[in-house]
């Protein structure tokens with residue numbers, strides 16, 4: 279109670295600079311319905327990053343930015359432009375191998391497992407081939423604060439590590455493991471990338487990840503990809519998921535990961551005395567690492583990768599602020615899934631809605647003639663569906679020393695509602711952990727609406743599934759707007775006719791009030 283009173287008071291003190299509530303008009307349906315309809319039309323052919331349709335969409339977005347009089351927001355100081363052109367790598371594994379050599383056998387022959395049936399390999403865009411001894415490294419976790427390190431007493435240099443997925447005690451909430459690792463903040467440890475980095479730091483060549491018995495991510499060969507898709511709590515069309523992987527050329531190298539099914543794991547551990555189920559149980563109960571070298575066996579892993587560059591572009595405009603060294607970035611991705619099996623994935627909600635909303639806010643600010651206190655950068659990102667590559671490129675190339683970003687406002691899917699939200703009352707907003715003042719602001723402005731939303735507020739520490747992630751990773755405050763998961767997500771049924779323009783208008787009004795509030799109250 280006291281906190282919010284104080285914050286209101288602070289608001290009041292500073293709310294004089296851009297006292298523009300009356301001057302910057304709120305976006306209305308007419309500002310975005312045309313752009314939304316056109317961006318999600320069949321002409322754009324689903325706007326897959328690098329496709330003809332995506333370039334057409336980029337040209338259209340550019341035409342809108344030019345028409346409203348934005349200045350170019352990409353390029354160098356000497357030559358400013360609206361397009362940020364860059365290459366991404368599209369790659370696919372054309373051959374992957376996982377084999378076992380059992381040195382106790384007289385003939386040292388490799389037993390090859392069957393790709394996509396016995397195992398899958400996930401890797402970056404470069405191929406590899408090696409045969410090496412295997413070391414069991416528990417959960418592959420190093421958590422100094424918790425006093426637990428799977429690599430503490432074992433040498434994995436030049437080896438392939440075998441690790442369990444998840445974290446100690448994940449299946450047993452009464453265990454010591456759960457008590458140490460079970461809360462949210464600790465879940466960083468069980469992210470695959472953290473495990474890959476730990477293994478790399480200790481000199482491992484690759485990682486074999488085994489699903490725990492009864493674990494959530496039971497790995498069954500080809501089922502791996504499917505379960506990843508389904509765990510995204512969506513009913514994606516069968517054809518809707520990617521055969522290709524994508525990366526930025528300067529992505530850091532991560533060691534490859536092999537996910538075997540249980541039969542292959544059993545073959546690997548046969549006669550070694552290691553019982554994963556028992557090891558898992560003991561670790562969760564005692565929290566003492568059980569790492570050990572698996573004697574007498576070697577694993578062969580290889581992958582051949584086909585990779586090709588794809589040219590893509592962000593479209594970035596801006597309104598110059600009084601202080602040109604600081605900016606807020608209002609962004610939304612314009613790419614979607616393209617065409618598959620003769621279906622166009624129009625991606626009206628995902629994310630023509632966010633882009634047309636972003637443009638509507640830009641148009642109203644521009645029309646108001648107000649010079650904001652800081653630069654307002656309006657960005658239409660590409661390749662979000664390929665792994666947030668457009669916003670990542672922007673952040674990696676951003677001259678952070680000269681241009682401080684104060685806030686990233688992200689719109690991703692703002693024109694629909696979840697089936698459970700029949701009255702279309704829910705808006706979900708994600709914040710960077712530790713930015714409670716922004717939450718307070720969102721709650722306040724929502725309360726001011728004629729019909730306030732039910733706010734679904736969540737936090738991110740830098741991971742997640744939309745273009746706020748590259749900002750949050752740099753600890754830049756974010757606000758990510760999302761109106762709810764629906765059954766047409768990532769399907770050809772995500773079309774303009776299904777948009778809820780009334781809800782979207784309210785979301786944009788709320789976002790616009792928050793932007794105004796942020797710009798008028800923040801002193802840095």
Ligand SMILES: [Zn+2]
Nearest residue numbers: 628629663768
């Ligand atoms: Zn999407």
